Amino acid sequence: MALEHAILVSLAERSATGYELARRFDASIGNFWKASHQQIYKVLGRMDADDLVTSQVVAQDGRPDKKVYAITDAGRAELARFTTEPSTMEPLRSAFAVKLRALQHGDRDAILADVHRKRAQHAEKLAYYEASAERFYPDPDALEAADVGPWLVLRGGMLGEQTAISWCDEILDRLEGRASR
Numbered sequence: 001m002a003l004e005h006a007i008l009v010s011l012a013e014r015s016a017t018g019y020e021l022a023r024r025f026d027a028s029i030g031n032f033w034k035a036s037h038q039q040i041y042k043v044l045g046r047m048d049a050d051d052l053v054t055s056q057v058v059a060q061d062g063r064p065d066k067k068v069y070a071i072t073d074a075g076r077a078e079l080a081r082f083t084t085e086p087s088t089m090e091p092l093r094s095a096f097a098v099k100l101r102a103l104q105h106g107d108r109d110a111i112l113a114d115v116h117r118k119r120a121q122h123a124e125k126l127a128y129y130e131a132s133a134e135r136f137y138p139d140p141d142a143l144e145a146a147d148v149g150p151w152l153v154l155r156g157g158m159l160g161e162q163t164a165i166s167w168c169d170e171i172l173d174r175l176e177g178r179a180s181r
Contacts, residue, residue, distance in 0.1 A: 003043050004052065006033045008071055008079040011053060013146075015070040018044055028150075031129075031157055044069055052078055100171070112175055119168035126161035129154060 010016065010024050021044070022037040035043075047053045052075035055067045071079070096118060099111055137143065137151050172178060 003033070003035050003039060004047055005079065005082050006035070007040065007043060007047065008052065008075050008082075011069055011071040012076065012079060015068055017066045017068055019066075021069070032153065047075070050074075103175075108175070112172070115168055115171050115175070119165060119172070122161045122164040122168065126158060126165065129158045129161060133158065 006025075006029055007021060010021055010029060016024065018037075018041045022040050025033070025035055025040065044053065044055075048055050048069070051072055053069045054072050055069050057065050058068050059065050096114065099106065099114060103111055133140075133151075133154055137147060137154070140151055140155075143151055
């Protein structure tokens, strides 16, 4: 997947300025696809030149003009084409896993502290996802068609965080000799 596809998804949901897109990435899409504000602006320019998006300059009183981007028919066609491609297996790349592999060669207490930190981070992220689910999707059994995809992505995030917490608990059980949960 390319950043272009993540931007197309966001613009298919709602037109936006580059700044608004960057904020959406920070708040939601960024949980599963990282992009800096600079990358987003650069790619938007290329997508505008490729007719995947269009931009309209909107004048503002007392502030600089802003560009509002919208997806074009060509952008919708590209997004539809993208959904037909099989997804590839995404490689796991984890410094945390490498540290665990180095357990017998390193500082066990530092690794344990890292596991506790990671568990707390995953618990915090899970709480964030759960709050989002409660706020935006209080009744998952009554979702509108447009909300099914975003709900499933959020649900995947919650399951991933729950799994990560369970793994941290298993590591701590093993390394600290705690009773099984």
